[in-house]
Amino acid sequence: MPFGDAHNQVKMKFSSEEEYPDLSNQHNNHMAKYLTPAMYRQLRERATPNGFTVDGVIQTGVDNPGHPFIMTVGCVAGDEETYEVFKELLDPVIEDRHGGYKPSDKHKTDLTSSNLKGGDDLDPDYVLSSRVRTGRSVRGFCLPPHCSRGERRAVEKLSIEALASLSGDLNGKYYALKNMTDAEQQQLIDDHFLFDKPVSPLLLSSGMGRDWPDARGIWHNDNKTFLVWVNEEDHLRVISMQKGGNMKEVFNRFCTGLTKIETLFKERNHAFMWNEHLGYVLTCPSNLGTGLRAGVHVKLPNMSKNAKFEEVLKKLRLQKRGTGGVDTAAVGGVFDISNADRLGFSEVELVQMVVDGVKLLVEMEKKLEKGQSIDDIMPAQK
């Protein structure tokens, strides 16, 4: 349990004004934008049934003012109920972060991969690899900022049991972070599968790094195309990936694997956190809905130098990152291109946007290579 939580009663001896955080010093995150003194006064009286309080929600945003250009979220959920109990704060944060998604809106879940059109023919001379990731939380357990060691271990145990039941091309093995041999560790590093203790203060300030590496681990199938992280930033992070441009195959495996895992959890009387307004519930409000990021590593050396690159991405509802992931730079004209949205669109819709968008970007790249203009194939705003 994060600090400041255990003694909500102590805080109530002081007035709300005396406890209200100082957000005046260059704070630029969604929490700082919406947490007025009046809202803080109202919310500090409450706690979720698991004892998570508003200070637990906002600590990461208080400690990390943010960046003038990049607006971070600045709040986290400690359990499923956080999104209800602190809705006065989280609803506007969600609306702002997710393109105007209203408290009354409903989110559609669609994991039927056959609904995806195309996606099996992205040019492998340009698209080097394809990947889809999401997260899942196990209902009834607190989330990484707030869970106890016992809870975290219980989530790990359930995950290991469920994953051990996968078979066929999903047959695989679990590697607990604290038990792996040096050789296993090196192999996981070489495969780019190993995740390390978070160093980002955004994560550490919210208490997600506690007790590391207890109950953390990595599962992957023998083919190394389906990977599950246990107890990192969420209960589960699920990743499907492969070299080349066959996003359809990646998404097929993603949907099959996820659906199987969900079934296996249900057989053990555990559901994933989900509701019809927020979709899948995860630790960070930015990952609500689908929690899905579908992306490719694609060579766009000419396109990336074109003045219209940003505009095209925006119209296609895509974002670019370097190939090291979030907050890294592109190397050699190779970009990580993925969907910008998470909530308010289904999984199929988001992957469709990536597939169609990347196809267009590659087409533009080829035109620019030949010295042709791309003006006539500029997309409309999606």
Added chain:
Amino acid sequence: MASNFSRILSSKQRIGVLTFVGGSVTAGFLLHRQHVGAAAPVRRSYPASADYPDLRKHNNCMASSLTPAIYAKLCDKATPNGYTLDLAIQTGVDNPGHPFIKTVGMVAGDEESYEVFSDLLDPIIKERHNGYDPSTMKHPTDLDASKIHSGNFDPRYVLSSRVRTGRSIRGLSLPPACTRAERREVERVVVDALAGLHGDLDGKYYSLTQMTDGEQQQLIDDHFLFDKPVSPLLTCAGMARDWPDARGIWHNNEKTFLVWVNEEDHTRVISMEKGGNMKRVFERFCKGLLEVERLIQERGWEFMWNERLGYVLTCPSNLGTGLRAGVHVKLPLLSKDPRLSKILDNLRLQKRGTGGVDTAAVGGVFDISNLDRLGLSEVQLVQTVVDGVNYLIECEKRLEKGQDIKVPPPPLKQFK
């Protein structure tokens, strides 16, 4: 003002004020070791065995002492402020430690932590403080600097002298646990008191949130500015929350007396000057501390102190005096002598590089200071440093003349 806040002086504690006698002072109030009323049991959804931390790869004092039985006994207890065992040990769980350096691995969230979790903290204190047993022994406080003799070192060897300690304000939670309002109240109480200092202690407070760029640069040039903690030992304990809210630095105009507010403790108090006049540094130290204490008492506050633990601070390693008295001293020949470590051990001194803890010595210049904190008074510890440094300088002089040196006899076993 103090009247807005409830402070913990419950009827369960018998309070006695020790009298001031001339310059000899034992400050603070008696907190007899009665049962401190704990808060209602912490609600747990798992049995203790499911939550017991995995400490198999750990090398810190907490890991050495936290048996499953002790965890089971204490895991559902909380202090009156709601501070729990899991919070207190988090830093030790998250930081396994180093094979050669044994860290403490646990902090206090408030004064009552040392009572409510005494089953774990007493053995840790005993291990860390050379066998001092808090359940049976008493800690002497002595801030009478006039008792120091031979405390003016040869300035050809001693480049600077410094004494530091910490003080906590009774009734307010410590940095791992304090709320923002409590932290701001600590700042108000301390800054208000410091404003009452005069003469050679006349000075100014620089709040971290409000200092100008010019002020910041000056503080950096003076080596006074402290930054947000990066050590995971501190951040895992929650001490960096809400940075830089209610943090600041006060120093006197002469730049020889410095107070840090709300860093690792409520206050850290430092007296220092160039050269070897340790006695004068300690005199200013005592005078400043006693004056600040008087000023906060006028306003109805007091320092956390009791006769079994002395001054109560966040880290158990700083209990008792919380005092580190040290010099930067040039010992180029002695630094190459293989007997140096043994000499220092027997003198109850430790060496560090001139960057402070965990740094290396440069050009034969060492930071030499006392090893002990608890069970010996301030005067005793400073005299130990004085005697020890004088001995080291003698050794260096002998080596310069080509004479041999002797390893001093080990001290008598202290607390066993």
